[in-house]
Amino acid sequence: LTREEAVLCLMNMKSLQVNMIVANLRHEYEQLLADVGGDSFYIRAHFTYNTTNEEELSLRVNDVFHVTDTLYNGQVGYWVATKLNASPTHNKITGAIPNKLRAEQLASVAPSLDQLIKSKQPSFKRKLRSKFGDKRSRSVSSIHHLKEDSFFAKVTCWKPLTNSKFPAYERVLLKAVTIIRPVVLFGPLADIARDRLLKEHPDLFELP
Incomplete structure (x- = not known):
């Protein structure tokens, strides 16, 4: 159970009598006291949420967060999280x-991407289609780049699809990549690109 789930479980108890089974495990008790956060899991967001509150984080589709406390300021309603896929130039x-x-409440009432596009003028629709391609074949990864558009930055909350099969938050696992991924270059400039990669980044690239 997370801290939030434990609190909600206690709050929803209807019985006035509580039976407890206790044991004297001092070592485990000290570990609990040392564990300040109490929570540690990872989630992926499937909706976009813009906020101007300095204490809150804005969410984008496909953002990944490490949740470390499900009782922000000791109250139910917010989680403390760290955005893991932030820009490489930012901490x-x-x-x-x-x-x-x-x-879930925010995502359930949020307009979808298609609904937002339909609400704009035809010129805006043409601009989006020319920038991101056919909206019917637009992938979630390309939708992620809509965060740079000034119009979408002004929308408080929106989601990619009208009837999305994903929940607002999806639990994910953090796994380290232990394999070396090959880089295959094609085209007339492949040799030049290969030589530059080998010369400028010898610690990252090598010929097989």
């Missing part, structure tokens, strides 16, 4: 994000 950002229940 990881930690702040508050809506908890699972509030995220």
